[in-house]
Amino acid sequence: MPRMKKTPPIAIVLILLMIVMTSYSFMILFFQTTQPRHSSVSLASPDQVQAFEPTSSSSSWISPDGSVSLKIDLNYDSEDSKTYTVSVHPELKEQADQLIFSKTVSAEVSYQVPYNTWSPDNKYFFLKEVSGGDEQILVFKADGEPFRNGQSILNLTEFFAEKLPQFSLKEVTGWASPTLLIANAHGSDEQTDGPSFWFEVTSTSFIRLSGNFN
Amino acid sequence: MTKILLPIFLLSGVLTLLYFQSSKLPCANTGTCANTLESVVENDAVGTFLGQTVAAPHIDENVSITPVLGVETEEKPKHIYVDLEKQTLYAYDGNELFLQTLVSTGRWGRTPPGNYKIWIKIRSTRMSGGSGSDYYNLPNVPYTMFFYSDKVPKDRGYALHGAYWHNNFGHEMSHGCVNLRIIDAKALYEWALPVSTASTTHATADNPGTEISICPRMQINEGSTPTCLE
Numbered sequence: 001m002p003r004m005k006k007t008p009p010i011a012i013v014l015i016l017l018m019i020v021m022t023s024y025s026f027m028i029l030f031f032q033t034t035q036p037r038h039s040s041v042s043l044a045s046p047d048q049v050q051a052f053e054p055t056s057s058s059s060s061w062i063s064p065d066g067s068v069s070l071k072i073d074l075n076y077d078s079e080d081s082k083t084y085t086v087s088v089h090p091e092l093k094e095q096a097d098q099l100i101f102s103k104t105v106s107a108e109v110s111y112q113v114p115y116n117t118w119s120p121d122n123k124y125f126f127l128k129e130v131s132g133g134d135e136q137i138l139v140f141k142a143d144g145e146p147f148r149n150g151q152s153i154l155n156l157t158e159f160f161a162e163k164l165p166q167f168s169l170k171e172v173t174g175w176a177s178p179t180l181l182i183a184n185a186h187g188s189d190e191q192t193d194g195p196s197f198w199f200e201v202t203s204t205s206f207i208r209l210s211g212n213f214n
Numbered sequence: 215m216t217k218i219l220l221p222i223f224l225l226s227g228v229l230t231l232l233y234f235q236s237s238k239l240p241c242a243n244t245g246t247c248a249n250t251l252e253s254v255v256e257n258d259a260v261g262t263f264l265g266q267t268v269a270a271p272h273i274d275e276n277v278s279i280t281p282v283l284g285v286e287t288e289e290k291p292k293h294i295y296v297d298l299e300k301q302t303l304y305a306y307d308g309n310e311l312f313l314q315t316l317v318s319t320g321r322w323g324r325t326p327p328g329n330y331k332i333w334i335k336i337r338s339t340r341m342s343g344g345s346g347s348d349y350y351n352l353p354n355v356p357y358t359m360f361f362y363s364d365k366v367p368k369d370r371g372y373a374l375h376g377a378y379w380h381n382n383f384g385h386e387m388s389h390g391c392v393n394l395r396i397i398d399a400k401a402l403y404e405w406a407l408p409v410s411t412a413s414t415t416h417a418t419a420d421n422p423g424t425e426i427s428i429c430p431r432m433q434i435n436e437g438s439t440p441t442c443l444e
Contacts, residue, residue: 064381064395065271115316116381121269174382177266182382213385 060089063118067092068142070117070125077104084111086127088142098144101152108132116174123178124201126156137172139181139201148202156181156199163206167194173213182213242323242372242390243343253337253413254353261352263379270354271378271396273338275413292407292424294374295440296392297432298325301384303374303394305402309438313401318377318393319428321386322348326372327430327442330361332406332423333368337413341375343389350389352379356396357403361426374426375399392428 055076060069073085083104087097112128119125122142129136139154146152160169160183167185170193176182179201185194196213197206255275261268290308297304298319305313319325322344336358342351356376362368374392376399387393394402404410408421417423429442 062397064383064397065378066397066400116383118381120378120381173385174380176380176382176387177264178268180264180266182385213382 059113061113061117062091063122064120065122068118068122070113071097072111072113080107081105082107086111086140088125088144098142100140100142100144114172114174119175119178119201121178124175126172126181137169137183139199147204149204154201154204156183159199159204160206164197170194172199176213180207184213241343241370242320242388243341251334251336251414254340255338256340256353259353261350261354261379263350263352265347265349266379268352268379270352271356273354273356275337292405293439294402294406294424294426295432295442296325296426296428297440298327298429299431301386303392303398303402304432304434304440305405306439312405313398315394315398316384318380318383318385318387320388320390323388323390325388325390325392325428326366327428328363328365330363330366330372330426330428331417332359332361332374332408332426333417334360334423335403335406335408335410335415336360337410339375341371341391348389350379354378357394357399359403359406359423361423374402 056074058071058073060071062069067090069089069091071087071089073087075083075085077083081104083102085102086100088100089097109129109131112130114126114128117125117127124139124141126137126139129138135157137156139156140152141147144152147154156172157169160167164185168190170184170186173182173184176198180198181201183197183199183206185197186192187194193212196209196211198209199206253275255273256270257272259270261270290310292312293306295304295306296302296317296319301317301319303313303315303317304311338354338356339358340351340353341355342349344350356378358373358375360368360371360373362370362372366372372390374394376396377388377393378396380387380393381395383393383395406424408415408417408423411421415421427442429440431443433441433443435441
């Protein structure tokens, strides 16, 4: 019987090492294919749905002379509703803010403040109420008091539709004087510019202008 | 012969007069032009604009003007730009924007494009002009900075100034001047040269006026000054 050559110990070690490494690799591969991949977003059980966190924000618009500012506080009460609180803050006097209104609206409604919101004498301001694709121009008295007709808000858009049904309101750009808002109408084809009007706040009347303010 | 020549001479004279009148740039404020070169404060006065009565703002002449950032340097020259198309004013210290705000330029009288220099700053003045439905007479016009060029002389009365009678900035509303909100006019007045030394300050060689470019359109360049476009 021929004598077998003795395998050196180092070779045995290397072979064993190779077997171990190969087995380990197979094990890793096996577990990777059978275990679900970890997702960056874990599936939450119904009990773990993130609760709505109410948020709030505050913005202000200073008057052209710097003496007062319009403050709007917005509080998200839930995902479906929010509350706007509008007040007038005196910048130059130690006085309390004048609350104008506080209103809870659905999530799709918002109040926007035009650049020229303040009347030149700071007695009035106007806001844009936007709901879906609909816009309403609302005029307020800065002292929070009602207008002469008893209303606390003048809806210029409604007045325009009522008194000038042959036109559609395009935009309100600002104040021509302390009581006159400039309202521009669409042309008859809704593409071109129509006539311009003044909306006189104290009388709620429209004055058609000979010139165009577009 | 006289019967022929006399009408010809008369007609020539009338035509010459009409030519020079039409080629002369009208005053920005046709009633006052740049007549009053001293600060005039008329507290409790009322003004007229578009047929409406407007209360003039109270001006305290004892409140001193605080110059902003001192005198310009060669590295940071001050310059004011007015974009007529966008009704926007930009004030620069070198390449750094100091102020950007909406303005109202000429509606009943054109604000002439061009390059100008401020020649006088007046804390408060009266301006009047227009006619008929656009007649105006306005006391206590605040923070007035008259400007001029070789094409638009000083006596035409074009100026940057605060406006308390309307709030329709971003739209043309003036008779040629550049109207600003009072808070913006104050900021600009305190920043622009000449450095105010009193309620009326004339530009001099040692205290020159800030340059103004009034452009039909402008291109805003990030990190550098705007470019005027035709």
